[in-house]
Amino acid sequence: MKCRKCGEAAVLELRRHNAAFCAPDFLEFFRNQVREAIRKYRMFTRDEPVLVAVSGGKDSLALWDVLIDEDYRTTGLYLDLGIYDYSVESKAKCETFAAAHGVPLIVVSVADAVGAPVPIIQSVTRRPPCSGCGLSKRYLMNRVALERGMPVVATGHNLDDEAATLFGSVLHWQMDALPRQSPALPSTHAKLVRRVKPLYRLSERETAAYAFLRRIDYILEECPFAKGATSITHKEILGRLEDVSPGAKHNFLFGFLEKARPAFERAGAVTLNECARCGQVTSGTVCAFCKLADQVKRRA
Amino acid sequence: MKVILRNPRREIEVAGGRRVKDVLRALDIVPETVLVIRGDDLITADQVVRDDDVIELRPVMSGGGA
Numbered sequence: 001m002k003c004r005k006c007g008e009a010a011v012l013e014l015r016r017h018n019a020a021f022c023a024p025d026f027l028e029f030f031r032n033q034v035r036e037a038i039r040k041y042r043m044f045t046r047d048e049p050v051l052v053a054v055s056g057g058k059d060s061l062a063l064w065d066v067l068i069d070e071d072y073r074t075t076g077l078y079l080d081l082g083i084y085d086y087s088v089e090s091k092a093k094c095e096t097f098a099a100a101h102g103v104p105l106i107v108v109s110v111a112d113a114v115g116a117p118v119p120i121i122q123s124v125t126r127r128p129p130c131s132g133c134g135l136s137k138r139y140l141m142n143r144v145a146l147e148r149g150m151p152v153v154a155t156g157h158n159l160d161d162e163a164a165t166l167f168g169s170v171l172h173w174q175m176d177a178l179p180r181q182s183p184a185l186p187s188t189h190a191k192l193v194r195r196v197k198p199l200y201r202l203s204e205r206e207t208a209a210y211a212f213l214r215r216i217d218y219i220l221e222e223c224p225f226a227k228g229a230t231s232i233t234h235k236e237i238l239g240r241l242e243d244v245s246p247g248a249k250h251n252f253l254f255g256f257l258e259k260a261r262p263a264f265e266r267a268g269a270v271t272l273n274e275c276a277r278c279g280q281v282t283s284g285t286v287c288a289f290c291k292l293a294d295q296v297k298r299r300a
Numbered sequence: 301m302k303v304i305l306r307n308p309r310r311e312i313e314v315a316g317g318r319r320v321k322d323v324l325r326a327l328d329i330v331p332e333t334v335l336v337i338r339g340d341d342l343i344t345a346d347q348v349v350r351d352d353d354v355i356e357l358r359p360v361m362s363g364g365g366a
Contacts (some may be wrong), residue, residue, distance in 0.1 A: 001344040011342040015332070020344060048361050057362050114306045158362070207359035209342060220358070222307055235361055 013211050014097040015246035023213050030210045033201040034066045041184035043196040044152045049073045051150045051193075053141050054097075054105075056090030056219045059212040060157030061097055063199055065214055067154070068101050077144055077153075079137055082117020083223060092217045097216070108144060110136050115294050116300045122225065123293065124299035129225035132292055139289040143280060145193040157197040160204040163249040166256055178264040182257065188254040189272045189281045203249070301349055303327070304356040316351035323349060324357075333357055 003022035010020035098105035109165040183200040275287035301316035
């Protein structure tokens, strides 16, 4: 197989693009996709400080690597979930990466913020583990960015993550989630920073290949709580569809973003208030994070 | 040839002298779900692997999330 750009031996085939690339041309393709995402959704400028949420996995470290290379003003944020050895190792990956690149990294412990680490949160609430964890992460990313005066948080969500989330939302016709699914969520309240996903155009195989070719040392083990997660089942289903119909995931996600999302957005306007307890933004009186923390305090 | 699999890490022996895509099919692995690594390089599914090769099939799926 030959590289589409230069004709040298290819290292990676991208069936959905009907193309194969050598390593240098693949890396350039990857960077171009990130540039296009940032440009199309005006995610951030080189003058703005960007908080990059990093987990130690391939996606978030690949994202951080590209943004550093592109001269953006980045600070990493690692949220320590307290998930046994998995958290110890993933934190070490982030610290090593930050030190090697000479970039700042903020570490925040979920146990300090919520009152207990993710395994305890999972056992004292009736939520699936990824639910309490995701809620805490979104809350803390926003709070840390606000406290540090950063207007935008970038996460490593890729095309597969986004397609799987969309698939789940469509299966249940979640009218509140559908308008919120976007590569860039604007700030709709003074206490909400922008959230952007510069890797939404790239599949997880492409982010894995980028991380490998850039020799990024990322955590290969999966979160022990991810096994059996619904989002993984949805990814597997979409993966089988992609295998027989290359481009299916891309068309599903991009078709939604371009054609369907505006209609859901019009239907889904909500009023935002400040939480009576912590002052962060909520559609209710007390935010979901404070309710979660209360539940943890009562039962942990 | 030796094939390294992940999560959990394990090694298996399979016959070489065929293309990567044939090895993947024999192991019932969807090509889009893995990177195929030989030494310090990625290789494409049309490449032929030999009996004395060692390849790693590294899953690309990251999971969880809400």
